[in-house]
Amino acid sequence: MTTTRSVQRLQQTLSHVQPASAPVQWSIVAGPTEPELLDITLGELLTIQALQYGNYECLVFPWTGARWTYANLKEESERLALGMLAMGIQKGDRVGIMAGNCEQYISVFFAAARVGAILVVLNNTYTPSELHYALDHSGNSQRFISPPPKYKLEGTNSINPSYLGCKVMFITPRIGRHNLEEVLQRLGPQPKDIGTSKALEEIVILRGTYENFPTYNDIIARGASQSTYNYMLQERESSLRPDDVCNLQFTSGSTGNPKAAMLTHHNLVNNSRFIGDRMKLTSFDVLCCPPPLFHCFGLVLGMLAVVTHGSKIVFPSETFDPKAVIHAVSDEKCTALHGVPTMFEAILSVPGPKPANFDTSNLRTGIIAGAPVPRPLMKRLFEELNMTEYTSSYGLTEASPTCFNAFTTDSIHTRLTTVGKVLPHARAKIVDAKGNIVPVGQRGELLMAGYQLTKGYWNNPEKTAETFVTDSDGTLWLKTGDEASFNEQGYCTITGRFKDIIIRGGENIYPLEIEERLTAHSDIELASVIAIPDQKYGEVVGAFIQLSTGKTRPSDEDLRRWTRETLGRHKAPQYIFVFGEEGVSSTVPITGSGKVRKVELRAMATEALAKRAQ
Incomplete structure (x- = not known):
């Protein structure tokens, strides 16, 4: 009996010295269930x-x-x-x-x-x-x-x-x-x-x-x-x-x-409604919306978010024009402004004097999406545009599009380092390579579930099957292809991309179509495209090429013209590197499975650009 009491006292002492570890918090979150979803067309x-x-x-x-x-x-x-x-x-x-x-x-x-x-x-x-x-x-x-x-x-x-x-x-x-x-x-x-x-x-x-x-x-x-x-x-x-x-x-x-x-x-009505809610839109708000209507940013985060709240939307020009944005904000007394970071950089960099009546005192909120917001830009949004309640946002077309959005009341640090919390009636989780949910704070692939998921890809069952996965509970999840992490409060930070996407000024560019176009050139044997960091656009297109045997190197401008013949101008490579030239290794770095190691290409590009700048 004495031995038992001694053991109990020892256990009590150890419990104070070594408290039991807290239960693991897993990276799975669910949005609020209020307000109810609207069931209307x-x-x-x-x-x-x-x-x-x-x-x-x-x-x-x-x-x-x-x-x-x-x-x-x-x-x-x-x-x-x-x-x-x-x-x-x-x-x-x-x-x-x-x-x-x-x-x-x-x-x-x-x-x-x-x-x-x-x-x-x-x-x-x-x-x-x-x-x-x-x-x-x-x-x-x-x-x-x-x-x-x-x-x-x-x-x-x-x-x-x-x-x-x-x-x-x-x-x-x-x-x-x-x-x-x-x-x-x-x-x-x-x-x-x-x-x-x-x-x-x-x-x-x-x-x-x-x-x-x-x-x-x-x-x-x-x-x-x-x-x-x-x-x-x-x-x-x-x-x-x-x-x-x-x-x-x-x-x-x-x-x-x-x-x-x-x-x-159902996707569009409800997603746009919850976006407007996060911005605290009312019928007295006026949103200036430079993003295009062919994109979910202009169509859903802009126009439909306004319509669901009885607000007003101003489209300042046919295509993006920073001067027109300045006039619209002033003339229409806009309270909100949307855009990707490069749009805001252009707006703030308009040369010459502003309109005599240029007034941003009514601005308070808006959404910045498409790319991370640099800290200096955020400071200028506060000081020069008065957007103290701007919100960061994350989404993808397959989710109608917004998944996470910050609140206007979130701290500046939160809005700078995260994309906010998951929207109502949506669920999100972060998994490892085997599909297991990871602990909070750990990185993995972000998956989404809920009312806002697309019905699939039109006439593409193979890609639909690749993109969606059903768990043991019968819930359908969208694999975003993006790397992310959650904190203890459920805020999401996008930490990288599994999909090999280049984001140039908020526009997604996919390397494979550029690689296919470049290799169609008679002088090129192989092409591999990567993202190159850029102060203005965030990222631009960089291309590594291997010449066909006995062929002469085409000029950079010739290759850009070749690319533009079938692809948009923004997809033409800004930087071109040739294997075996300008200090670039003549050996193409590949994995055991024969894929080009793009991590090594990025390092090679950084070194080559540094030498060019000397």
């Missing part, structure tokens, strides 16, 4: 907001002079929806759009949603070959994998598979300095062929006129020609469901070819 959202905020201004485009109230937007989208019905647009038909930021773009977005069409938003910097691929890919027979019943993809029952490709495309002859007249001349007003698709029936000029192509106003006139279209629209809208696919957003992948994420009314 985009058309129903617009109807509700027009009833509540009908006379409030919704859209302002200083460069066109348009100032639309919520009632104006509802009426305009209805007139265009009637025109789409007159064109024969059926539920599930794909409608393409390629244009700069303008009021008609938003009218097309809502009109397509109201008739049950799937709007294919096309990057306005696409080359003709990239455009042809996107239009062709948006057709073809629909094939899906089969996730758990809770997330079952609908298959062709909700899609019209009777033809290939987009049925109609809305386009402008020019977008800023980007000339699309060559595309229009090649296709004609009623195209017979584009790429391999025979489906594109009509091209409509979104703004103004061009030769004998039908115009936006012509489509509206068709809808007004018969009163029966009004009944058809009522019937069509009543047949729509929040879970219907309404938007195809293109995002590239490791294959080098773009993938089209299928987003639903």
Whole structure:
């Protein structure tokens, strides 16, 4: 008995000296379950907001002079929806759009949603070959994998598979300095062929006129020609469901070819609503939005976040123009401003005197996304733009897009070092290479689950199967390909990228398509593309090339021109290194499996650039 008491006393003493270790906190978080998810379509959202905020201004485009109230937007989208019905647009038909930021773009977005069409938003910097691929890919027979019943993809029952490709495309002859007249001349007003698709029936000029192509106003006139279209629209809208696919957003992948994420009314309505909540938007707020509408940043974080809160949005110019942003912020007394870091750098670096009435005193918030925010830039946002409540954000197209967003009340340090907390009704976890959840503070791959996940990639079941994984509980998770860590409070820090992406000024660039283009050059045997740090853009394209035997080295400018012939200008390599020249090893560093070791290439690039600077 005495021995037992002695052991007990010894154990008590040890428990004070060596307290029991705290239980491990695992890297899995869930957003709040309030407010409840909205179960409405985009058309129903617009109807509700027009009833509540009908006379409030919704859209302002200083460069066109348009100032639309919520009632104006509802009426305009209805007139265009009637025109789409007159064109024969059926539920599930794909409608393409390629244009700069303008009021008609938003009218097309809502009109397509109201008739049950799937709007294919096309990057306005696409080359003709990239455009042809996107239009062709948006057709073809629909094939899906089969996730758990809770997330079952609908298959062709909700899609019209009777033809290939987009049925109609809305386009402008020019977008800023980007000339699309060559595309229009090649296709004609009623195209017979584009790429391999025979489906594109009509091209409509979104703004103004061009030769004998039908115009936006012509489509509206068709809808007004018969009163029966009004009944058809009522019937069509009543047949729509929040879970219907309404938007195809293109995002590239490791294959080098773009993938089209299928987003639903439910995805977009709820994600945009929670984004606005994090910014504390009200009907008295005015958001200045320079990002393009073809990107989720402009379309969801911008336009839809405003519409869900009865706020006003100002698109200062057709394409990004920092001077126009300055005037819009001043003239419209904006309270919020969106952009990627390079946009803010450009805005703050506009030469010459600011407008006499330049006033940022109304600015308080906004979202900076697409790349980390340098500390000096953040200081200038506070001091020169008054954005003391700016919020950092993280998302990806496949998640509609926002997953994490900071609060306006978070500390400056938190907003600088993290992307905030997970949004409501979303879940996130960080796993190791074997799929096991890691302890808090440890790095791993970020996975997402919840209402906002895409229904998969259009006509790409292989990539859909690669990107999504189902756990033992039947929950579907999206593998983001990004490396991240959580802290004890559930804040997320993005620490790296598993996907080999170059982020240039907020735009994702995928090396493989550049590598494939460079190796198509007759003088090049091998090409490997990496990110090079850049003070202005964050990252730019760097290319290592190996010359074919007996070939002469092409000039850097020749290779840039070669790249630009099929790819966007921003994808042309800014830096070019040749194996065996300028101190670069003649041996290509490869792994045991034959893959190029890009970590070594980055080190080689750093050394080579340092020598060039001497």
